[in-house]
Amino acid sequence: MSRIARVILTVLAFAGLGQAQAQSDTDLLRVEEAFALTTTAVDRDTVRLEWKIADGYYLYRSRIKTGKPTAGLSLGSLELPPGEAKHDEFLGDVEVYHGKVAATQPLTLEAGDTAQFSVSIQGCHELDPKICYPPHATTVSVKLPPAAAAAPTPVLAPATAGAALTAGAPANDLKSALGQLGKPAADAPMDTGTGNTADAGTEKLPLPPEQAFVFETIATGPGELLARWTMPKGYYLYRDKTRLTPAADSGVALGQLQWPAGVLHKDEHFGEVTVYFDQVELPILIQRDRGDAGVLKLTTEFQGCENDGICYPVMTRTVSVDLPAASAEQLAAGNARALPTKLQPAAVANAGTEQSEEQALAARLSSNRLLALLSFFGFGLLLAFTPCVFPLVPILSGIIAGAGPDVSTRRAFVLSLVYVLASSVVFTIAGVVAGLAGANLQAAFQQPWILTAFALLFVLLSLSMFGFYELQLPGSLQNRLAAISNRQQGGSLLGVGVMGVLSALIVGPCVAPPLAAAVLYISQTGDPLFGGVALFVLSLGMGAPLVVAGTAAGRLLPRAGAWMETVKAVFGVSFLALAIWMLARFLDPVWTMLMIGALAVACGIYLGALERLPEGAPGWRTLWKALGMVLLIAGAAQLVGAFAGSRDPLQPLKGLSAGAGAAAKDEHLAFRTIKSVEDLHRVLGEGRPVLLDFYADWCVSCKEMEKFTFTKPDVHAALAGYTLLKADVTANDETDQALLKHFGLFGPPATIFFGSDGQERRGQRLIGFEAADKFVTRAAKAGRR
Known part of the structure; x- marks a missing residue:
């Protein structure tokens, strides 16, 4: 079952209500009505469980479980009749029940005359598309006859507070929530054993979010906080899904988060990601505008999962942290230690801190403004x-x-x-x-x-x-x-x-x-x-x-005069060149070469390249003819190169040389294309240094980097140990904008380096074009950390 479906199931289970949205006009029954359970004491050692299944509904045989007996009660293996064979699109070959089904539960009660245990089921409505209920747990109490008697006593099983659907939920509310599931909870954490003993129990319902992930924060000094997440055994927290934000009016900014080493976890959607089990503590350096004592409102967003179980939706918690008073010296020292995510004067921001070029310039705006x-x-x-x-x-x-x-x-x-x-x-x-x-x-x-x-x-x-x-x-x-x-x-x-x-x-x-x-x-x-x-x-x-x-x-x-006409003709050619330059942003390079070639040939002819010079022609006339010949030859090279398969206007005839295709292929770096933040996280989890290059077809400096920097052998050698990624944001759609915003970028070009620990080397972030020799130095610095 997908993570999305698990999240929906968790929300339904914790909310205590279900809603269903179906494509038919039939009201979806409450789970207790769709699968009405009656228990009967056959004798002191046997209880009969009988479900009356409404028309259009069915129960999964493998999802009927009993367990959680009270003290002094032991349960034997639940005896179920064979069901109808069915190929389920999500569970494969299963057995289901329609109409009615009865099961026998052997038990042994040491003392007393009331047997109490839980019964869990899961079933579906055969709508199109199919709608399935979350796992439903019910506690039943059955009064057993004395040892000498075996009079049956019918009892209707009540719904418990732990049931996935609330008994009072109206049918229309049910209809609007369950319809989003569209499939059974195939991976729900139910008892998978064949027996239903007291030790095995039934379905283990996931903990509420407040119990599964406990968040707390304290101030360990005037300029430092300690955040802590505590999870029970079997639960884990995603590092890259965790965010911390102070209140906007608090005058406090957080430094760059320095997470401890986590555990690499294979996620079915995100690939290799870093997670934390049991407990994780995060020291946080802070920057404060004021030194007086006060209360900081700190909000965190995070996400986690139950191991081999459900994943929780994004959770948000806000805590109040008592900040101690700080002297002027403590305030200055704390601000100097914290990384400058909130802009500080340059003298403070640069103290022991590695900044990118745009960070340093931004900090300068906060110092001497003039x-x-x-x-x-x-x-x-x-x-x-x-x-x-x-x-x-x-x-x-x-x-x-x-x-x-x-x-x-x-x-x-x-x-x-x-x-x-x-x-x-x-x-x-x-x-x-x-x-x-x-x-x-x-x-x-x-x-x-x-x-x-x-x-x-x-x-x-x-x-x-x-x-x-x-x-x-x-x-x-x-x-x-x-x-x-x-x-x-x-x-x-x-x-x-x-x-x-x-x-x-x-x-x-x-x-x-x-x-x-x-x-x-x-x-x-x-x-x-x-x-x-x-x-x-x-x-x-x-x-x-x-x-x-x-x-x-x-x-x-x-x-x-004539000179004015010549000047206007020069600007006319310039405008045509600008038109080609604009179209080259999205056209195939071959069309660009053809247009450049046509314009150059036309200019050459206009300058008299094909005309015979008269004897005694003035020097200017000869100069214009020479320039015309150059343009004519250059334009012809563009046209021939385009027809020969070249895609580089600066080297139009390169495609004519033997083996040029292989050489051209070898001189370019092999980038892997990504689209979203999730794509990037999957690669960062591989444990290798990563280079991420932002590119767009309309970005001039991006093409400069591709042509004059990424083709150099020295650059290839410097990046030999890196995983090379390219984010093509030409479309500028919502996913592209989210990726840019994730890094605080306005647009391309930008080149970002990450270490093998998955953390950005912010000091080596490159905005704009950079020559190959300087880029090699930058890559070497990023790789040393």
């Missing part, structure tokens, strides 16, 4: 020259070039500023949303249809640069295209703002450490105001070079 904002502006300047932001330069320059030959420097500055501010505002909003809700707004705009629409917009702008709108198109269509083009080229500030918004959402930057730090700050402190300011300053830093480039374009662009 200095932190200046730093984030500087980070933005650096990001402006990365492959993720650089495509914004030709977009803005093309907009200004398309504004007309008479654009002034002031006009160019205003257009550039509006473009940058619009993109900065949207970029900031997207970051705040990611921090508060864990949802990447920019990733939502990476759908193929959105990227295609944006690419078509670039094509539209490109055609306007080439003057194609002067063709004799239908008048209405020509006017519409011209109107769209003029609005988006910069004829109005609103049009430029629209392009800025679209650029921030679709062409926007990849995740980098400063961006991840600001989002991390927002998510952990719940301070969207200052976190948003940091993001806005970061985006202004990225936009500052754009304002300079756009203003310079307005000043340096030549006025009306």
Whole structure:
């Protein structure tokens, strides 16, 4: 039986009521009505058990058990008649009873005249789909005749408090709960022995959650807690399903949990996982905003199972912990010892603590805020020259070039500023949303249809640069295209703002450490105001070079004439290249190569690669022809390579060499793809170091890592002892978002290292692209711990 069904059975057993949801209109009977039990004392040594089974119901022969006799009473083996053979979809070949069945229970009573013992059964209703009751236990009391007499005395068996279904539960309530089971409790912890002696007993019902998992916490010092889970024999607690959270207004944050070594357990769903039996104690370092004594409300969520039995649903407990007073020195020392899950000033957070780069930057936001904002502006300047932001330069320059030959420097500055501010505002909003809700707004705009629409917009702008709108198109269509083009080229500030918004959402930057730090700050402190300011300053830093480039374009662009047409043609080609760049995020690489090749060949022909140079041609004419020949050859290489099976635009002819396919295969690392947190936990339980790489088709830095880092032999050697995992979050669905949120990530790219103990090496977490030599050093550090 699956774990899910076991959880449902446990909830029903502890709740004391059952509900059933069937696809027919028939009301489901209570278990005592569906299987009415009557006991009769045949003589002093024999009791007759008879069940009257309602129409449409049946009992499992193997699930009828007796046991738990009172003191002085011994039970013999229960004698049951043969049942009807049935192939059950869950239990295999079984015997069942319909209508009525009687059993004989031998017994011996040493003293007295009342025999009391328990009877447990399990049965089903033959609905479509089939609905099965949980195991049902009943205690019966039978008055036995004196030794010389054997007068039968019929007694109706009462329901006990331990029954799985409450006698007073209405039929409609029963109908809404049991229908979710859909199958019998095949793995319910019942007596599997052939005899039903007093020692064997009957079904061993699982303990209530409060008894199966006892949770308590005390303060062992001003800066440390001790949490303890205690389980009876045969119960265990999942390590990776356990969470601890202090009250939001407590001013207390927990350090990174340092779990003791557990037991590797083979789970039917999670694979090899770490669990704890009997008792586990967890020391917890804490960080406190205040040193006065007080009461901390600590909430824990955890999950556990009965060994070879049911699994409990996620349990939540809240305890009150008395925190002692702490002096200023004790408070500072305790905060320094605790890992900085709650952001502290950099001087404290770094004391004896290993941090990732984005953690250190996030901590800086909590220290000197003015200095932190200046730093984030500087980070933005650096990001402006990365492959993720650089495509914004030709977009803005093309907009200004398309504004007309008479654009002034002031006009160019205003257009550039509006473009940058619009993109900065949207970029900031997207970051705040990611921090508060864990949802990447920019990733939502990476759908193929959105990227295609944006690419078509670039094509539209490109055609306007080439003057194609002067063709004799239908008048209405020509006017519409011209109107769209003029609005988006910069004829109005609103049009430029629209392009800025679209650029921030679709062409926007990849995740980098400063961006991840600001989002991390927002998510952990719940301070969207200052976190948003940091993001806005970061985006202004990225936009500052754009304002300079756009203003310079307005000043340096030549006025009306042949030169202006040439400049507009250059920007037209740039727009076509950007359209290809957008489509390459989801198209097969062969189509990308074909488009690149076609564009390069067209540019080469436009530059006169196939034209004869006249004698005495000027130097510029010769230079353009040479450039045209280079583009023509490069474009032809892309086309030939695509038809030859190559998938790499940077090495288009590699597929033509002998054995290239094998070589290409060998130079790439063999990653295993995972989808969810559960997939990751299964691999972490294998006891090997693990590298987890987050990837998406629309992530530029992810492809840089694949092309320039993961293909290097030194990197292969450094990762030889690792299990390599790849989380492809291109779809950005709920499972992808849950996996990202589990690690506090805004989006790809990210590379995370785990030790053989299953714990993340947080100090070596990588956000963004990293060259091969530095990556080798990072992998070596992660493997030494």
